[in-house]
Amino acid sequence: xxxxQKRLAVIAGGxxxxxxxxxxxxxxxxxxxxxFYMPSDIATKGVGPDTRIRLGGLVAEGSVVRSEGSTVKFSxxxxxxxxxxxxxxxxxxxxxxxxxxxxxxxxxxxxxxxxADTVLAKHDENYMPKEVADxxxxxxxxxxxEKTQ
Amino acid sequence: MIIELGHYALVLALATxxxxxxxxxxxxxxxDAALMAVATTGTYALFGLVAFSFGVLTWGYVVSDFSVQxxxxxxxxxKPMIYKISGVWGNHEGSMMLWVLILxxxxxxxxxxxxxxxxxxxxxxxxxxxxxxxxFTLFILLTSNPFVRLSPVPAEGQDLNPVLQDIGxxxxxxxxxxxxxxxxxxxxxxxxxxxxxxxxxAWARWVRPWTLTAWTFLTAGISMGSYWAYYELGxxxxxxxxxxxxxSFMPWLAGTALLHSALxxxxxxxxxxxxxxxxxxxxxxxxxxxxxxxxxVLTSVHAFATDPTRGIFIxxxxxxxxxxxxxxxxxxxxxxxxxxxxQPISREGALVLNNLILTVSAATVxxxxxxxLLLETLTDEKxxxxxxxxxxxxxxxxxxxxxxVPFGPMLAWKRGDLLAALQRLYLAAGLALVAGLVxxxxxxxxxxxxxxxxxxxxxxxxxxxxxxxxRAGFGKQTASxxxxxxxxxxxxxxxxxxxxxxxxITVLGIVAVTTFETETVVEMKPGMTAEAGGFVLTFxxxxxxxGPNYTEDRGHFTIRKAGVAVADVWSSxxxxxxxxxxxxxxxxxxxxxxxxxxxxxDPMADGGLVVRIWWKPWILCIWLGTVVMMAGGVVSLSDRxxxxxxPKRRAKVVAPVPGQVAEAAE
Numbered sequence: 002x003x004x005x006q007k008r009l010a011v012i013a014g015g016x017x018x019x020x021x022x023x024x025x026x027x028x029x030x031x032x033x034x035x036x037f038y039m040p041s042d043i044a045t046k047g048v049g050p051d052t053r054i055r056l057g058g059l060v061a062e063g064s065v066v067r068s069e070g071s072t073v074k075f076s077x078x079x080x081x082x083x084x085x086x087x088x089x090x091x092x093x094x095x096x097x098x099x100x101x102x103x104x105x106x107x108x109x110x111x112x113x114x115x116x117a118d119t120v121l122a123k124h125d126e127n128y129m130p131k132e133v134a135d136x137x138x139x140x141x142x143x144x145x146x147e148k149t150q
Numbered sequence: 151m152i153i154e155l156g157h158y159a160l161v162l163a164l165a166t167x168x169x170x171x172x173x174x175x176x177x178x179x180x181x182d183a184a185l186m187a188v189a190t191t192g193t194y195a196l197f198g199l200v201a202f203s204f205g206v207l208t209w210g211y212v213v214s215d216f217s218v219q220x221x222x223x224x225x226x227x228x229k230p231m232i233y234k235i236s237g238v239w240g241n242h243e244g245s246m247m248l249w250v251l252i253l254x255x256x257x258x259x260x261x262x263x264x265x266x267x268x269x270x271x272x273x274x275x276x277x278x279x280x281x282x283x284x285x286f287t288l289f290i291l292l293t294s295n296p297f298v299r300l301s302p303v304p305a306e307g308q309d310l311n312p313v314l315q316d317i318g319x320x321x322x323x324x325x326x327x328x329x330x331x332x333x334x335x336x337x338x339x340x341x342x343x344x345x346x347x348x349x350x351x352a353w354a355r356w357v358r359p360w361t362l363t364a365w366t367f368l369t370a371g372i373s374m375g376s377y378w379a380y381y382e383l384g385x386x387x388x389x390x391x392x393x394x395x396x397x398s399f400m401p402w403l404a405g406t407a408l409l410h411s412a413l414x415x416x417x418x419x420x421x422x423x424x425x426x427x428x429x430x431x432x433x434x435x436x437x438x439x440x441x442x443x444x445x446x447v448l449t450s451v452h453a454f455a456t457d458p459t460r461g462i463f464i465x466x467x468x469x470x471x472x473x474x475x476x477x478x479x480x481x482x483x484x485x486x487x488x489x490x491x492x493q494p495i496s497r498e499g500a501l502v503l504n505n506l507i508l509t510v511s512a513a514t515v516x517x518x519x520x521x522x523l524l525l526e527t528l529t530d531e532k533x534x535x536x537x538x539x540x541x542x543x544x545x546x547x548x549x550x551x552x553x554x555v556p557f558g559p560m561l562a563w564k565r566g567d568l569l570a571a572l573q574r575l576y577l578a579a580g581l582a583l584v585a586g587l588v589x590x591x592x593x594x595x596x597x598x599x600x601x602x603x604x605x606x607x608x609x610x611x612x613x614x615x616x617x618x619x620x621r622a623g624f625g626k627q628t629a630s631x632x633x634x635x636x637x638x639x640x641x642x643x644x645x646x647x648x649x650x651x652x653x654x655i656t657v658l659g660i661v662a663v664t665t666f667e668t669e670t671v672v673e674m675k676p677g678m679t680a681e682a683g684g685f686v687l688t689f690x691x692x693x694x695x696x697g698p699n700y701t702e703d704r705g706h707f708t709i710r711k712a713g714v715a716v717a718d719v720w721s722s723x724x725x726x727x728x729x730x731x732x733x734x735x736x737x738x739x740x741x742x743x744x745x746x747x748x749x750x751x752d753p754m755a756d757g758g759l760v761v762r763i764w765w766k767p768w769i770l771c772i773w774l775g776t777v778v779m780m781a782g783g784v785v786s787l788s789d790r791x792x793x794x795x796x797p798k799r800r801a802k803v804v805a806p807v808p809g810q811v812a813e814a815a816e
Contacts, residue, residue, distance in 0.1 A: 055532075071751065090671055091671065094731075105536075
């Protein structure tokens with residue numbers, strides 16, 4: 002190969018790698034992005050089964066039921082809608098009724114129960130997940146969290 | 151009174167900054183040695199003032215002076231002394247103080263160790279450092295003043311977030327900041343060189359120790375943070391691809407690339423423009439990290455109280471520095487003389503491949519981290535990009551690099567021989583495959599792809615050893631000659647080998663733990679048993695306990711192997727009384743390099759308890775590997791060619807600098 006061809010080969014190789022990276026990023030985005038919904042969105046927009054989403058809101062008062070093993074049932078509400086959630090595992094330390102929560106998972110076909118595989122744990126007693134706080138304030142359901150100290 | 155002195159010292163520091171920001175640059179332009187000398191003295195004074203100010207804040211914490219709002223909000227008189235001190239940087243204001251303290255520390259170190267630098271370069275570098283310090287000191291004084299007083303004085307503080315009351319907080323932020331901020335020196339060198347319009351191999355030699363120092367600390371900081379999250383958060387994970395973790399990981403990737411490209415520049419006088427750009431990028435990513443963490447745009451473990459003015463202020467700093475640096479780069483880069491050419495198959499070629507992969511991987515992490523923010527700003531749509539995205543893209547892109555690493559050091563500069571490198575490595579590759587298969591069977595299988603991962607990790611380790619083996623000439627020479635040659639090898643050769651080996655050990659830990667890990671969630675009552683990793687755990691019961699500022703419920707477990715008790719462990723749930731905040735303290739037992747991780751859940755109505763037990767085989771390799779990498783960094787730092795004096799002699803031969811004449815005349 003001449004010097005020019007060699008340089009072209011190197012540049013082509015580099016471009017090829019970058020192109021692979023771009024395609025990979027696009028593919029991975031398609032696979033692993035989860036959109037954020039509130040219970041009232043579920044009622045209005047509707048979410049198909051087996052689509053991975055994040056569901057956020059407040060844990061409804063008196064809704065937490067522990068069944069056998071480590072399965073927990075509770076409801077997530079935003080004042081305008083309520084969605085029943087089922088989760089198996091250990092709940093985060095700060096999971097409480099009336100507190101904000103973000104769960105990740107999906108609806109299974111033919112069921113209204115949201116099956117969560119992740120319940121987000123955060124580390125402050127005043128903590129309200131940002132997405133939830135924004136929406137709840139917008140809807141006038143909840144006002145706290147501005148300056149708690 | 152003393153608190154006000156601390157505040158005043160910080161204001162004085164700002165004034166000093168302004169002086170160092172301007173005078174030395176003018177001095178460097180005019181060739182005025184007296185003006186340039188202001189940089190060195192001024193930098194020492196600056197460091198003294200900031201250190202005093204930081205000391206005063208620390209004093210406020212030590213004596214629990216609750217008249218200071220910052221102390222009141224984040225401390226408690228009952229808190230153990232170590233957490234009172236580490237609590238200084240366990241909040242927004244204090245952590246920014248630490249940032250500036252470390253920034254000025256690095257400036258002072260450049261002033262102190264930079265006696266061999268040309269005067270003009272040194273003056274410019276210290277000025278650029280002072281620009282950064284000005285911006286951040288201004289930020290503290292205007293938006294995040296830690297010296298604000300309260301009246302009336304509260305009797306008791308609100309305590310520090312319990313999750314932060316850990317030895318991890320004492321160590322992790324300072325190490326991480328030493329890394330983050332250390333790249334400011336590389337940035338300043340790059341800007342100073344661009345201002346001067348002159349960059350040569352000697353420049354790379356001067357920047358290298360600073361890059362190595364920053365890289366070593368950043369490695370330590372990230373690794374420490376990962377281990378801290380692992381044992382403290384009680385979820386058993388060691389890396390979450392949390393935006394804030396990514397924020398520290400991106401500068402690390404760019405810094406690693408810089409470390410390698412600076413080598414090419416130093417040895418072959420090539421890749422100059424690229425290296426300067428990387429130096430700018432590495433620190434820009436550090437700044438971006440600071441913005442992401444401190445502005446409150448992200449919800450994360452690391453986000454403290456949020457205040458929109460702070461976010462905007464840091465965003466402005468970000469735009470001015472990154473934008474300014476890139477503009478200067480765009481103006482000056484074309485005037486820099488391009489370096490020599492080389493063959494694709496050569497040491498340089500391998501290092502270019504390293505740079506390509508590292509920067510592209512860093513870019514994918516950047517996209518994954520910023521895309522949700524961008525989308526929300528533009529369309530108001532909220533999404534989350536989770537670990538699957540990063541595992542897929544980052545893992546896939548990094549794999550070829552891991553495979554290529556052992557080849558790099560085997561290739562010669564200018565024109566390498568891939569066939570010869572292959573011949574030297576096929577034994578290492580064969581052994582790696584065998585080791586991978588053995589480990590795979592010993593751990594009772596899993597996905598077949600794991601063998602590939604394990605073999606790759608072993609290939610890195612054996613390849614690094616093979617490099618030293620062939621350099622010393624074992625096999626060709628008699629053992630005694632080879633041994634003495636091994637001892638005579640430059641320290642940087644050992645540094646390279648150690649760093650690559652450390653990478654291999656970390657990869658080994660990652661692959662092993664992801665493949666062979668088991669997780670068991672069971673409801674247990676006293677006397678019941680559960681099985682994990684070949685051990686049988688018996689739950690013996692709960693006991694109430696009391697700490698200095700918390701109460702706890704501790705569960706006791708006896709661990710048996712084949713009926714014989716081999717260990718026991720306490721796992722607890724704590725309630726920190728001041729904030730009424732519960733935390734989980736996982737019980738961890740180490741067996742060799744593997745660990746059993748026991749975490750308690752909620753009590754059930756019938757008296758049982760949900761218990762989560764993980765078996766984490768080989769997990770300690772992850773952090774052990776980073777320790778070996780750091781050792782590589784330290785050994786490389788002690789190399790002869792980086793010691794004080796050597797670059798100076800070299801520099802005089804390469805190009806006599808006008809400034810040095812003035813220095814000699816003084």
